[in-house]
Amino acid sequence: MFDFWKKKKSASVAKDRLSIAIMSDRGGRDIYPFMDDMKQEIVNVVKKYIGVRGVEIKKEIDGDWEAISIDVFLDKNV
Protein backbone atom coordinates (compact mmCIF):
# COMPACT_ATOMS: atom_id res chain seq x y z
CA MET A 1 0.00 0.00 0.00
CA PHE A 2 2.81 2.34 0.96
CA ASP A 3 4.59 1.52 -2.31
CA PHE A 4 1.55 2.55 -4.24
CA TRP A 5 1.80 6.12 -3.01
CA LYS A 6 5.51 6.27 -3.54
CA LYS A 7 5.27 5.04 -7.12
CA LYS A 8 5.57 7.80 -9.69
CA LYS A 9 2.48 8.21 -11.82
CA SER A 10 3.02 6.98 -15.35
CA ALA A 11 2.00 10.28 -16.96
CA SER A 12 4.89 12.09 -15.28
CA VAL A 13 7.25 9.29 -16.29
CA ALA A 14 5.97 9.79 -19.84
CA LYS A 15 6.62 13.52 -19.66
CA ASP A 16 10.20 13.04 -18.46
CA ARG A 17 10.98 10.39 -21.06
CA LEU A 18 9.40 12.40 -23.85
CA SER A 19 11.25 15.58 -22.95
CA ILE A 20 14.58 13.80 -23.18
CA ALA A 21 13.74 11.85 -26.35
CA ILE A 22 12.48 14.93 -28.15
CA MET A 23 15.42 17.01 -27.04
CA SER A 24 17.79 14.47 -28.53
CA ASP A 25 15.66 14.11 -31.70
CA ARG A 26 15.88 17.84 -32.21
CA GLY A 27 19.65 17.48 -31.90
CA GLY A 28 21.17 19.85 -34.43
CA ARG A 29 18.10 22.02 -34.39
CA ASP A 30 19.19 22.97 -30.92
CA ILE A 31 15.83 24.28 -29.90
CA TYR A 32 15.84 24.54 -26.19
CA PRO A 33 13.03 26.95 -25.53
CA PHE A 34 14.69 27.92 -22.27
CA MET A 35 18.16 28.44 -23.75
CA ASP A 36 18.17 32.23 -23.91
CA ASP A 37 16.81 32.56 -20.39
CA MET A 38 19.34 30.08 -19.06
CA LYS A 39 22.22 31.89 -20.75
CA GLN A 40 21.13 35.19 -19.29
CA GLU A 41 20.85 33.74 -15.80
CA ILE A 42 24.31 32.21 -15.99
CA VAL A 43 25.73 35.53 -17.16
CA ASN A 44 24.02 37.30 -14.26
CA VAL A 45 25.36 34.88 -11.67
CA VAL A 46 28.95 34.90 -12.91
CA LYS A 47 28.86 38.68 -13.39
CA LYS A 48 28.34 39.11 -9.68
CA TYR A 49 31.90 37.88 -9.15
CA ILE A 50 33.79 38.44 -12.37
CA GLY A 51 33.43 40.21 -15.72
CA VAL A 52 31.80 38.14 -18.44
CA ARG A 53 31.97 38.58 -22.19
CA GLY A 54 29.57 35.84 -23.16
CA VAL A 55 28.27 32.37 -22.62
CA GLU A 56 28.14 29.55 -25.11
CA ILE A 57 26.14 26.42 -24.52
CA LYS A 58 26.70 23.34 -26.61
CA LYS A 59 24.95 20.04 -26.64
CA GLU A 60 26.96 16.89 -27.11
CA ILE A 61 25.72 13.42 -27.78
CA ASP A 62 28.07 10.48 -27.51
CA GLY A 63 26.39 7.12 -27.69
CA ASP A 64 24.05 6.89 -24.76
CA TRP A 65 25.50 9.98 -23.17
CA GLU A 66 24.12 13.40 -23.56
CA ALA A 67 25.72 16.46 -22.10
CA ILE A 68 25.56 20.17 -22.37
CA SER A 69 28.80 22.01 -22.00
CA ILE A 70 28.78 25.60 -20.91
CA ASP A 71 31.64 27.91 -21.81
CA VAL A 72 31.85 31.21 -20.01
CA PHE A 73 34.09 33.73 -21.73
CA LEU A 74 35.63 36.16 -19.28
CA ASP A 75 36.17 39.80 -19.89
CA LYS A 76 39.79 40.64 -20.79
CA ASN A 77 39.98 43.55 -18.40
CA VAL A 78 39.48 41.42 -15.34
Place this chain on the structure above:
Amino acid sequence: MGIVIAVISGKGGVGKTTAVANLGLGVAMNGKKCAVVDFDIGQRNLDMILGLENRVVYDMVQVMDGEASIKQAMIKSKVDENLHFLAASQSKDKSVLSSEKVYKLVKELKDNYDYVILDSPAGIESGFEHTIEFADAAIIVVNPEVSSIRDADRAIGILDSKSQKVKDGGEVAKYLIINRIVADMVQSGEMLRSEDILEILDIKLVGKVPEDNGVIDASNQGKPVILDKNSIAGQAYKRIAARLCGKKVEMKDIEVSDSSLFKKIAGIFK
Protein backbone atom coordinates in the same frame (compact mmCIF):
# COMPACT_ATOMS: atom_id res chain seq x y z
CA MET B 1 -8.53 33.96 -51.62
CA GLY B 2 -8.72 31.20 -49.05
CA ILE B 3 -6.45 29.72 -46.46
CA VAL B 4 -4.69 26.37 -46.90
CA ILE B 5 -4.48 24.18 -43.81
CA ALA B 6 -2.47 20.94 -43.79
CA VAL B 7 -3.56 18.41 -41.19
CA ILE B 8 -0.57 16.35 -40.10
CA SER B 9 0.39 13.97 -37.30
CA GLY B 10 3.63 12.11 -37.92
CA LYS B 11 2.28 8.89 -36.50
CA GLY B 12 -0.61 7.14 -38.21
CA GLY B 13 -3.88 6.14 -36.60
CA VAL B 14 -4.25 9.14 -34.30
CA GLY B 15 -7.42 10.43 -35.96
CA LYS B 16 -6.08 12.70 -38.67
CA THR B 17 -8.58 11.77 -41.36
CA THR B 18 -11.44 11.89 -38.85
CA ALA B 19 -10.30 15.39 -37.91
CA VAL B 20 -10.18 16.52 -41.55
CA ALA B 21 -13.68 15.20 -42.26
CA ASN B 22 -15.17 16.80 -39.17
CA LEU B 23 -13.37 20.11 -39.41
CA GLY B 24 -14.18 20.35 -43.10
CA LEU B 25 -17.84 19.76 -42.45
CA GLY B 26 -17.78 21.97 -39.37
CA VAL B 27 -16.25 24.87 -41.29
CA ALA B 28 -18.82 24.36 -44.05
CA MET B 29 -21.62 24.42 -41.48
CA ASN B 30 -20.27 27.81 -40.40
CA GLY B 31 -21.15 29.04 -43.87
CA LYS B 32 -17.66 28.95 -45.37
CA LYS B 33 -16.85 27.36 -48.70
CA CYS B 34 -14.53 24.51 -47.86
CA ALA B 35 -12.54 22.00 -49.91
CA VAL B 36 -11.07 18.90 -48.29
CA VAL B 37 -8.41 17.02 -50.22
CA ASP B 38 -7.07 13.56 -49.49
CA PHE B 39 -3.29 13.63 -50.05
CA ASP B 40 -2.84 10.06 -48.87
CA ILE B 41 -2.18 8.57 -52.29
CA GLY B 42 -2.65 4.82 -52.43
CA GLN B 43 -4.44 4.75 -49.09
CA ARG B 44 -7.55 6.72 -49.76
CA ASN B 45 -9.78 6.92 -46.70
CA LEU B 46 -11.33 10.34 -46.40
CA ASP B 47 -13.98 9.29 -48.94
CA MET B 48 -15.16 6.53 -46.57
CA ILE B 49 -15.28 8.78 -43.51
CA LEU B 50 -17.31 11.34 -45.47
CA GLY B 51 -19.55 8.62 -46.92
CA LEU B 52 -18.66 9.66 -50.46
CA GLU B 53 -16.75 6.61 -51.65
CA ASN B 54 -19.32 5.70 -54.29
CA ARG B 55 -19.25 9.12 -55.87
CA VAL B 56 -15.57 9.32 -56.73
CA VAL B 57 -15.06 9.64 -60.48
CA TYR B 58 -11.87 11.66 -60.78
CA ASP B 59 -9.03 11.95 -58.27
CA MET B 60 -6.50 14.65 -57.46
CA VAL B 61 -3.75 13.12 -59.58
CA GLN B 62 -6.02 13.24 -62.62
CA VAL B 63 -6.68 16.89 -61.86
CA MET B 64 -2.97 17.58 -61.54
CA ASP B 65 -2.31 15.83 -64.83
CA GLY B 66 -5.00 17.81 -66.60
CA GLU B 67 -7.19 14.78 -67.23
CA ALA B 68 -10.06 16.39 -65.33
CA SER B 69 -10.90 19.90 -64.20
CA ILE B 70 -11.30 20.80 -60.55
CA LYS B 71 -15.00 21.40 -61.18
CA GLN B 72 -15.41 17.90 -62.58
CA ALA B 73 -13.45 16.21 -59.81
CA MET B 74 -14.82 17.94 -56.72
CA ILE B 75 -17.58 15.96 -55.02
CA LYS B 76 -20.27 17.87 -53.20
CA SER B 77 -21.12 16.65 -49.69
CA LYS B 78 -24.58 15.22 -49.15
CA VAL B 79 -24.98 17.07 -45.84
CA ASP B 80 -23.69 20.53 -46.60
CA GLU B 81 -23.32 22.04 -50.02
CA ASN B 82 -20.46 24.27 -48.83
CA LEU B 83 -18.26 21.21 -48.43
CA HIS B 84 -16.51 19.80 -51.47
CA PHE B 85 -14.19 16.82 -51.50
CA LEU B 86 -11.33 15.77 -53.77
CA ALA B 87 -10.25 12.14 -53.54
CA ALA B 88 -6.74 10.76 -53.43
CA SER B 89 -5.60 8.54 -56.23
CA GLN B 90 -5.91 4.93 -55.20
CA SER B 91 -4.01 3.25 -58.03
CA LYS B 92 -1.04 5.57 -58.40
CA ASP B 93 2.10 5.89 -56.32
CA LYS B 94 3.01 9.00 -54.31
CA SER B 95 6.02 9.50 -56.57
CA VAL B 96 3.65 11.04 -59.15
CA LEU B 97 3.53 14.19 -57.05
CA SER B 98 5.83 17.07 -57.87
CA SER B 99 6.11 20.51 -56.35
CA GLU B 100 4.93 22.24 -59.54
CA LYS B 101 1.83 20.06 -59.82
CA VAL B 102 0.97 20.40 -56.14
CA TYR B 103 1.41 24.16 -56.28
CA LYS B 104 -0.92 24.47 -59.26
CA LEU B 105 -3.62 22.37 -57.59
CA VAL B 106 -3.38 24.12 -54.23
CA LYS B 107 -3.38 27.55 -55.87
CA GLU B 108 -6.50 26.81 -57.88
CA LEU B 109 -8.31 25.49 -54.81
CA LYS B 110 -7.23 28.50 -52.80
CA ASP B 111 -8.69 30.80 -55.45
CA ASN B 112 -12.04 29.03 -55.31
CA TYR B 113 -12.61 28.24 -51.63
CA ASP B 114 -12.47 30.01 -48.27
CA TYR B 115 -10.82 27.02 -46.61
CA VAL B 116 -8.71 24.30 -48.20
CA ILE B 117 -7.97 21.45 -45.80
CA LEU B 118 -5.38 18.87 -46.84
CA ASP B 119 -5.31 15.42 -45.27
CA SER B 120 -1.65 14.45 -45.07
CA PRO B 121 -0.40 10.86 -45.22
CA ALA B 122 1.17 9.57 -42.02
CA GLY B 123 4.94 9.56 -41.78
CA ILE B 124 7.37 12.26 -42.80
CA GLU B 125 8.21 11.24 -46.33
CA SER B 126 7.58 12.85 -49.72
CA GLY B 127 3.78 12.61 -49.59
CA PHE B 128 3.83 14.46 -46.28
CA GLU B 129 6.30 17.03 -47.56
CA HIS B 130 4.11 17.80 -50.56
CA THR B 131 1.10 18.26 -48.30
CA ILE B 132 2.79 20.87 -46.14
CA GLU B 133 4.73 22.53 -48.96
CA PHE B 134 2.23 25.26 -49.80
CA ALA B 135 0.20 25.36 -46.60
CA ASP B 136 -0.51 28.63 -44.79
CA ALA B 137 -1.19 26.83 -41.54
CA ALA B 138 -0.95 23.37 -40.09
CA ILE B 139 -3.08 21.48 -37.63
CA ILE B 140 -1.16 18.81 -35.79
CA VAL B 141 -3.21 15.95 -34.38
CA VAL B 142 -1.78 13.97 -31.46
CA ASN B 143 -2.97 11.41 -28.94
CA PRO B 144 -1.86 11.87 -25.31
CA GLU B 145 0.70 9.13 -25.70
CA VAL B 146 4.49 9.11 -26.10
CA SER B 147 4.94 7.76 -29.63
CA SER B 148 2.35 10.08 -31.13
CA ILE B 149 3.85 13.15 -29.46
CA ARG B 150 7.40 12.28 -30.42
CA ASP B 151 6.45 11.65 -34.06
CA ALA B 152 4.46 14.89 -34.12
CA ASP B 153 7.55 16.80 -33.02
CA ARG B 154 9.53 15.33 -35.93
CA ALA B 155 6.76 16.32 -38.34
CA ILE B 156 6.70 19.86 -36.90
CA GLY B 157 10.48 20.06 -37.37
CA ILE B 158 10.13 19.23 -41.06
CA LEU B 159 7.21 21.62 -41.43
CA ASP B 160 9.38 24.38 -39.96
CA SER B 161 12.19 23.76 -42.42
CA LYS B 162 10.56 22.63 -45.66
CA SER B 163 7.40 24.62 -46.17
CA GLN B 164 7.52 27.29 -48.86
CA LYS B 165 6.29 29.93 -46.45
CA VAL B 166 9.27 29.32 -44.17
CA LYS B 167 11.66 29.29 -47.13
CA ASP B 168 10.25 32.68 -48.08
CA GLY B 169 11.11 33.96 -44.62
CA GLY B 170 7.61 33.61 -43.19
CA GLU B 171 6.08 31.31 -40.67
CA VAL B 172 3.49 28.57 -40.88
CA ALA B 173 0.88 28.95 -38.16
CA LYS B 174 0.67 25.76 -36.11
CA TYR B 175 -2.22 24.54 -34.01
CA LEU B 176 -2.51 21.41 -31.94
CA ILE B 177 -5.48 19.10 -31.53
CA ILE B 178 -5.19 16.59 -28.71
CA ASN B 179 -7.42 13.70 -29.64
CA ARG B 180 -8.75 10.74 -27.65
CA ILE B 181 -8.41 12.21 -24.17
CA VAL B 182 -9.68 9.99 -21.36
CA ALA B 183 -10.56 12.29 -18.46
CA ASP B 184 -10.41 9.62 -15.75
CA MET B 185 -6.91 8.60 -16.81
CA VAL B 186 -5.71 12.21 -16.81
CA GLN B 187 -7.16 12.67 -13.33
CA SER B 188 -5.49 9.55 -12.00
CA GLY B 189 -2.14 10.57 -13.46
CA GLU B 190 -2.03 7.81 -16.05
CA MET B 191 -2.41 10.04 -19.08
CA LEU B 192 -0.43 13.13 -20.07
CA ARG B 193 -2.20 16.40 -19.33
CA SER B 194 -2.70 18.82 -22.18
CA GLU B 195 -0.50 21.44 -20.47
CA ASP B 196 2.37 18.94 -20.45
CA ILE B 197 1.92 18.15 -24.12
CA LEU B 198 1.83 21.83 -25.03
CA GLU B 199 4.95 22.47 -23.01
CA ILE B 200 6.83 19.63 -24.70
CA LEU B 201 5.77 20.53 -28.24
CA ASP B 202 5.78 24.28 -27.64
CA ILE B 203 2.80 25.11 -29.86
CA LYS B 204 -0.68 26.60 -29.54
CA LEU B 205 -3.74 24.52 -28.74
CA VAL B 206 -6.83 24.74 -30.93
CA GLY B 207 -8.85 22.01 -29.27
CA LYS B 208 -9.14 18.89 -27.17
CA VAL B 209 -11.23 15.96 -28.29
CA PRO B 210 -12.33 13.30 -25.81
CA GLU B 211 -12.26 9.57 -26.48
CA ASP B 212 -15.67 8.65 -27.83
CA ASN B 213 -17.03 5.36 -29.15
CA GLY B 214 -19.31 7.40 -31.38
CA VAL B 215 -16.36 8.11 -33.69
CA ILE B 216 -16.19 4.51 -34.91
CA ASP B 217 -19.96 4.32 -35.12
CA ALA B 218 -19.87 7.44 -37.27
CA SER B 219 -17.15 6.13 -39.59
CA ASN B 220 -19.06 2.84 -39.94
CA GLN B 221 -21.89 4.84 -41.45
CA GLY B 222 -19.87 7.40 -43.34
CA LYS B 223 -21.45 10.23 -41.38
CA PRO B 224 -18.89 12.46 -39.63
CA VAL B 225 -19.38 12.44 -35.86
CA ILE B 226 -19.92 16.22 -35.83
CA LEU B 227 -23.45 15.45 -37.08
CA ASP B 228 -24.18 13.40 -33.96
CA LYS B 229 -25.58 15.88 -31.45
CA ASN B 230 -25.05 13.50 -28.54
CA SER B 231 -21.40 12.80 -29.28
CA ILE B 232 -18.86 14.51 -27.03
CA ALA B 233 -16.21 14.22 -29.75
CA GLY B 234 -18.65 15.72 -32.24
CA GLN B 235 -19.24 18.68 -29.93
CA ALA B 236 -15.49 19.13 -29.56
CA TYR B 237 -15.07 19.25 -33.35
CA LYS B 238 -17.90 21.78 -33.56
CA ARG B 239 -16.01 24.05 -31.15
CA ILE B 240 -12.74 23.65 -33.06
CA ALA B 241 -14.41 24.37 -36.41
CA ALA B 242 -15.93 27.54 -34.95
CA ARG B 243 -12.48 28.61 -33.70
CA LEU B 244 -11.05 28.04 -37.19
CA CYS B 245 -13.74 30.38 -38.48
CA GLY B 246 -12.55 33.07 -36.11
CA LYS B 247 -15.17 32.67 -33.42
CA LYS B 248 -14.20 32.92 -29.79
CA VAL B 249 -15.18 29.65 -28.18
CA GLU B 250 -14.05 28.89 -24.68
CA MET B 251 -11.71 25.92 -24.25
CA LYS B 252 -13.82 23.32 -22.49
CA ASP B 253 -12.01 21.39 -19.80
CA ILE B 254 -12.72 17.89 -20.97
CA GLU B 255 -9.92 16.56 -18.79
CA VAL B 256 -12.20 16.77 -15.78
CA SER B 257 -14.68 13.93 -16.00
CA ASP B 258 -18.18 14.24 -14.60
CA SER B 259 -17.36 11.67 -11.93
CA SER B 260 -14.31 13.53 -10.67
CA LEU B 261 -16.21 16.82 -10.78
CA PHE B 262 -18.85 15.14 -8.65
CA LYS B 263 -16.21 14.01 -6.18
CA LYS B 264 -14.90 17.57 -5.94
CA ILE B 265 -18.35 18.96 -5.29
CA ALA B 266 -19.04 16.19 -2.80
CA GLY B 267 -15.77 17.10 -1.11
CA ILE B 268 -16.99 20.61 -0.41
CA PHE B 269 -19.82 19.27 1.73
CA LYS B 270 -17.67 16.94 3.75
